Amino acid sequence: MHYFIGNLGHVFVIVSFVAALVAFFSYFKATVTEDLERKAGWLLNGKISFYVHAFAVMGIVVTLFIIIKNHYFEYYYAYSHSDKKLPSHYLISTFWNGQEGSFLLWMFWHAVLGIVIILTNKFWESPVMTVFSAVQAFLTSMILGIVIPGLELKIGSSPFILLRDAMPDPIFTIQPDFIPQDGAGLNPLLQNYWMVIHPPTLFLGFAATLVPFSFCIAGLWLRRYREWVRPALPWSIFAGAVLGLGILMGGYWAYETLNFGGYWNWDPVENAVYVPWLILIASIHTMITYKNSETALKISIILVVTVFILILYSTFLTRSGVLGDSSAHSFTDLGLSGQLLIYLFFFLVVAVAFIITRWKEIPSSKEEISTYSREFWIFVGATVLCFMGFQVLYPTSYPVFNQISAAFGGSLNMALPGDQVVFFSSWQIWFAIAVGILSAVGQFFWWKKIDKKELKNQLFLPFTIALLATMVIINVSSVRNISYALLLFSGLFTVISNGKILFTVLKSSPGLSGGAVAHIGVGLILVGVLFSSGYSTVVSLNNTGMLISRQLSEEFNRDNLLLFVHEPREMAGYEIEYLGERIEPRHKRGYVKKSDIEYTDDPYTVIAKDDIVFENKKLFSKGEHFEIFPENTFYEIEFRKNGKVVFVQYPRLQVNPRFGNMASPDVNRKATLDLYTHVSAPMTEEAKEDWGEPEELRIKRSAQFFANDYVANVEDLTRVYEISGQQLDSSFVAIRATVLVQGERQNYIADPTLIIGTQSRGGIIPGVIPELGLKISLLNVHPQTDELTLNIQARQKDWVVIKAMEKPWVNILWLGTLVLMAGFGIAMMRRFREFRLMKEKGLE
């Protein structure tokens, strides 16, 4: 038992909590104290305690990582999220697999950002860090894991809890020092490179929203209503970029790994990040407006505060268990709902109180905004983004409404509409159209004061080109839906207008091109989403005409296709043929036929029955032992055109300990079109064991014979000393027949074995060729006549049910996201230069 490391970790947790409280108090005093000497003293106190806090947070991270890395399974966290087989880079994902670890990740980023703030700000340090420390105190309390005696009140859930305290298992009463040999393992679904980088990115985005919030509160607190915007803006842009990147990574992971057929499913967990991001983007726009023209200060304050409160709300939604039935991948409830609510309401009340008490003092322009001013258009754009967020936020909160109603004795039972994707998309598309058109028109106002006539001149060309392009595409791709046509137009209009602006800006001041580039990205994303989602078509249509019931109506059409091994079908203009189940070796790239390997007692190790070749490369020699990923099965499907193989797909099915079987697609990517195939039903275990009547054959050793209509012959008859990798002791004699069966496309080998025991019973191990639905057993050897007795059984050939979709132009979406990120990058560079200038002048 390694008690020390866990105790050390726990000490770090307590130190970080206490240090955060001390930092909060000191920074608070430093902000409110007038006397300069004492102010400096408090400031130093605050600084030191925040550094202590940050050091302790690093300490927690390192200790937890040591526990995971060294497989100390006496700790619940290591036991329930990792195992010894896990490749080392996925040990990192183990870290944030649990809820405590993800809190830790969030705290870690706050600590890092806090240090950056301390190092770069003089004037703002104490008020901003007061807010930071308060947030950190709340977050550390989530992993405190302390039970207040007498009250039975649990505060936080510690990542350093011992297994025996977390799981009441009888073994611990008998043997308190029991340590399991291996852990429960990391969910294989998360053993994906995106899951190594997506969570840290997302949490950095979450953490970054705290910075503008803190500056905003600091501004209200110190009555510096105008000055907080300058330092907060670059951080808002940073948060927008990182959070956006995090969201897109999540979408890309879902596209590659999950089988719902897309990158976005409007699941409450996804919505909980999408909404704050939209409001964040709106706040960036209003802040820029304020910086340039002293308007929209009040709205900026409200939006910046709302973003952070929404981040807290989404934390509450995904971690309190309130989503329950309505989300597939929210965290399990750790009993932190109360604490999460206090966290949310604390900052909500503080922020609202500040805004209300200071409202009258906040400067605002009394001037009427002109319709031809950029402020007006930015304001309209920000409003549309807010509506976009609100329309998602409201239905996502149904479970919360139901709970509130239940608390007051009501019986509200609202649920998201049956098809949430259709529901949200049908709303969001109209907002997206507005966003597209506004970012096309708005950008012109950005650059100069413009009047009606000038605007017409500037817009005429982009508008006409976009309109013509839309017309052409509508006819070529037969877009027959008015909202789709409008979205297409608005996307193209944005791309072309901003392209025009970009062209002008690049000539004069390329450093300012961030906005134009980002908006081109937005336009591309709109077009990409429109085609890939709006025109995603199911191509795996069932055309066999077999029905399950006559009661069913005509419209009961099915989108899945049943494929038997070596029975070609037509699909999406290809001739497709299912070739059988494959397995993936652990250390070599490629796929191995399940019928080519012999399993051993260790599920991770198998033996090659024959030389294994993949794509003309020999992977393993006959008899070689090698390691595999036993939880994954791949289904090889060949796509041919005119008899020539065009490509091969390997959709995957994973036996997942947490979610049952999980299907992951294989995507064939072309520049214009993705073909997206996943397994919708594998052959059941019952069907695999549903063997027919045995047929007994007595044959000459060298003769050809028929096994379920396939030509076969015995190639070899040898004595073996090893079965499934296990040595046989001398009391057994084993004979193995190597039977070659000529399949439609290739030869298969079955190796039935007959074991004779001198002291105990022997056994018969049949050889199975699942691709042909054939099981051959060796029953007897007759040396006097040179004959063998074989037993042959048949079943249905292996089959699989697949679903396939065509998704046009997904690549425009991915391209758009890259362009958007580039735009954010350029904008950030610009704000950074601005900051450096200010700093050189000693203004910050």
Added chain:
Amino acid sequence: MKKSHIFIIVIIAVAVGIIVSSTNEASTYVTFSEAQQIAATGNAKSIHVVGELKKDDSGKVIGIEAGADKVSFSFVMVDEGGEEQQVFYNEPMPQDFIRSEKVVVIGSYKGESFHADKILLKCPSKYQEQNLNAGV
């Protein structure tokens, strides 16, 4: 009237519109008989029904009919009020369907039969690892 006032009125109108319309489109958790009443009024809105699979005395699931082509199936579900209903689903049987403790079907009545567009399963034993594999 000032432009900003018009703006505020528009904002409030759109927000109210979103709330009213979303609330109308919201699905609800109902029983089969309530679902039938909803369908009888000509409302084709899809609803959620919570229940479990029909089992015989020995706890074996009964009433499942798989399609000959293996790409669709039907089953008998008992809702929380104890009412039985045959449910059709035009997708293959979800993994672990038989083992589920609770089933949520999202769909609507088409005539006498209930068509599910989506099936959600709850298999609680799986989500909480209650037992250590102490032998290993």
